[in-house]
Amino acid sequence: MAKVLSKNHPLLTDDIYESIKSLLMDHVILPGERVSIDALARDLKVSQTPIREALARLEADELVVRKPLTGYSATQVLTFKELLDLYEFRFLNEQKAIELATKKLTIDGEKKLKAELATVKKIPPGSKYKAYRFVSEHDARFHQLIFQLSGNSFMESAFLKTHCHLHLFRLSPTTSEVRNLALKEHGDIVKAMASRDIKLARTAMLTHLVNSRERILPFLLEMP
Amino acid sequence: MAKVLSKNHPLLTDDIYESIKSLLMDHVILPGERVSIDALARDLKVSQTPIREALARLEADELVVRKPLTGYSATQVLTFKELLDLYEFRFLNEQKAIELATKKLTIDGEKKLKAELATVKKIPPGSKYKAYRFVSEHDARFHQLIFQLSGNSFMESAFLKTHCHLHLFRLSPTTSEVRNLALKEHGDIVKAMASRDIKLARTAMLTHLVNSRERILPFLLEMP
DNA sequence: TTACGAAAAATCCTATACGATAAAACGTAT
DNA sequence: ATACGTTTTATCGTATAGGATTTTTCGTAA
Structure with a gap:
């Protein structure tokens, strides 16, 4: 069942991107903690695809790091x-x-x-x-x-x-x-x-x- | 059928990211031209997921832009x-x-x-x-x-x-x-x-x- | 010839299933 | 008690189906 796109949310990925950034900001996801795609999809009630796209952008921002076959984790706090x-x-x-x-x-x-x-x-x-x-x-x-x-x-x-x-x-x-x-x-x-x-x-x-x-x-x- | 991960390609998304960047560099994808997820997946012989992740990163890099419900297109050349x-x-x-x-x-x-x-x-x-x-x-x-x-x-x-x-x-x-x-x-x-x-x-x-x-x-x- | 409108095609966006791999839990032996 | 190996679990990476929207195509009328 495809989700209907509201006019206020033209791009679901953008919302998810901001949501995850807030989770990082507010220490809901702690520095160094692993960030599970599955878990985020369940918690935010969306499919994996927008989560993956948001995490890819966050990776480009260096707010999360990715380890092959292990997954994403939140960047450590600044040294x-x-x-x-x-x-x-x-x-x-x-x-x-x-x-x-x-x-x-x-x-x-x-x-x-x-x-x-x-x-x-x-x-x-x-x-x-x-x-x-x-x-x-x-x-x-x-x-x-x-x-x-x-x-x-x-x-x-x-x-x-x-x-x-x-x-x-x-x-x-x-x-x-x-x-x-x-x-x-x-x-x-x-x-x-x-x-x-x-x-x-x-x-x-x-x-x-x-x-x-x-x-x-x-x-x-x-x-x- | 899941693709086996070779040791040389720990992260398929990284390869795809570089591939698409090369396509932009070499004018295979022209400035302003639309970048189809489907077409790239077919041409590069991978599923849509790594394409989407790579494009999300390229969007963060401002090398492509995304228009809701229309898709990605290559950034225009510099003014x-x-x-x-x-x-x-x-x-x-x-x-x-x-x-x-x-x-x-x-x-x-x-x-x-x-x-x-x-x-x-x-x-x-x-x-x-x-x-x-x-x-x-x-x-x-x-x-x-x-x-x-x-x-x-x-x-x-x-x-x-x-x-x-x-x-x-x-x-x-x-x-x-x-x-x-x-x-x-x-x-x-x-x-x-x-x-x-x-x-x-x-x-x-x-x-x-x-x-x-x-x-x-x-x-x-x-x-x- | 050009403009307009409807039908068709292409594409996006989401959701979900499945195999492969890595991390974690558990039990056993030293 | 600790170390090691096996089993279980969780997660990743890929593939694919299907609904919704946009773009394009095509035919008709002015």
């Missing part, structure tokens, strides 16, 4: 060195992105930035985990928006595929307050961009990233 | 703006990569670079197309090697996923001589790295990339 490498990549590309974005910033772009800032004016009530996830999602959107405004699609998709917010979230899923410091820094970044001061914008971004790395590092040091 | 964006990305990341690689270059790394140079000491006889593809493959390996030597796996895989040599090859698959000029520039790059002169190495890389872009541009300008 110390990998975290430093990730931030080195971000320093380089996000400074360039904000430079480009500031250079060609329109009124509309400015509006979008401020609208994104506004989404976290007040954090919704709920568990610390929920609040942290909320801020983390804003962070992901904010940084991606700057890449969008840079106008370079290659840089944008390269950044997207680092999945840095997912990696960082998996490192420290329980913390809460410290992360909110980032919100002020986001404001500083937008202010610098709005003033069309490229050098200031670069500095604001670098400061934000350096601080972000410092906030994460302690969580990594107390790991095995 | 003028996209080509400039691609090179902007390369300027930024490859200069950083060569800086890192030069900084930590070992004797072994130096050997690998020279070995890669040696692979194109003499271009094998055959059609112009063959020769061009041969040089193009060396070019891909050479640039990837520098990312490897940089030690930053995020930057390496970000570069890998731009698939720049595939994009560029699709733009100008018929040319020949001009491309060989790049070989001398590769030599200059290795020489600069071997002398551990970081600034010189950066310059050599930038020069190479700028020239490479200039060599490609004419082909793009005469396109629709």
Whole structure:
């Protein structure tokens, strides 16, 4: 019996892809844990095909790894060195992105930035985990928006595929307050961009990233 | 009837992935052309499953695009703006990569670079197309090697996923001589790295990339 | 000749069956 | 108690059927 395709879900695989990514994000699937195609198909109530397609894409994203005749498993959390490498990549590309974005910033772009800032004016009530996830999602959107405004699609998709917010979230899923410091820094970044001061914008971004790395590092040091 | 897995083919999907990528590279599948799952399964003599998995990965690579209820089709060749964006990305990341690689270059790394140079000491006889593809493959390996030597796996895989040599090859698959000029520039790059002169190495890389872009541009300008 | 509409073909998307392999559980012997 | 070998289980990889949708083809009318 074929499943009817709703207009809201033109591609089942896309939904499944996002679902599995959420499972990884939320530690429902733990780092290193095996990811069974059969089990996922049963749990998500779909056939194996969309699961396989989603996992193939996640493999390309390096969020899962595949071992021949054994199956998929979730990627391990970042090592110390990998975290430093990730931030080195971000320093380089996000400074360039904000430079480009500031250079060609329109009124509309400015509006979008401020609208994104506004989404976290007040954090919704709920568990610390929920609040942290909320801020983390804003962070992901904010940084991606700057890449969008840079106008370079290659840089944008390269950044997207680092999945840095997912990696960082998996490192420290329980913390809460410290992360909110980032919100002020986001404001500083937008202010610098709005003033069309490229050098200031670069500095604001670098400061934000350096601080972000410092906030994460302690969580990594107390790991095995 | 299930197919027996040979030891040389631990993951059929990987082979299929490479096969389809070659079809795109060699214009057997033209830019914009539809990519039928059924047809590929018939032609490559495998079931649909590995085809679907390979296409899902190629979609993540942005080498094919998927339209709901219509299927996959090959990505269009780069527009003028996209080509400039691609090179902007390369300027930024490859200069950083060569800086890192030069900084930590070992004797072994130096050997690998020279070995890669040696692979194109003499271009094998055959059609112009063959020769061009041969040089193009060396070019891909050479640039990837520098990312490897940089030690930053995020930057390496970000570069890998731009698939720049595939994009560029699709733009100008018929040319020949001009491309060989790049070989001398590769030599200059290795020489600069071997002398551990970081600034010189950066310059050599930038020069190479700028020239490479200039060599490609004419082909793009005469396109629709 | 061109435009429009209906029928036919091709294709996608899902579901499911089955053989082959690897991982895990279990029992026995040392 | 531990190590080893066998059996059981779980999972992968492939193949194939069938419904739903889109694209193409073909015929008719203006």
